[in-house]
Amino acid sequence: EAQTETCTVAPRERQNCGFPGVTPSQCANKGCCFDDTVRGVPWCFYPNTIDVPPEEESEF
Incomplete structure (x- = not known):
């Protein structure tokens, strides 16, 4: 079974991957997603x- 990763994560469900002031490139280096469009939630998240x-x- 294949698994794929997506950066479509509801803001309230985001698990913080970065630190305050993390840059998009630092975030990407950690293998995480960066989205700074939503205030008050992690911008760098898994x-x-x-x-x-x-x-x-499949035969139906």
Whole structure:
């Protein structure tokens, strides 16, 4: 089962990955997401991991 990471994380669900004043490049170096459009929540945060079902031919 494949897993993919996405930076689409609801602001209230963000897990802080950085530190105050972290830059986008520092954040990316940690493998995290950067989004400074929402005030009061972490701007550098861990991506969501999504389970991607294997691409198999399904017969309906």
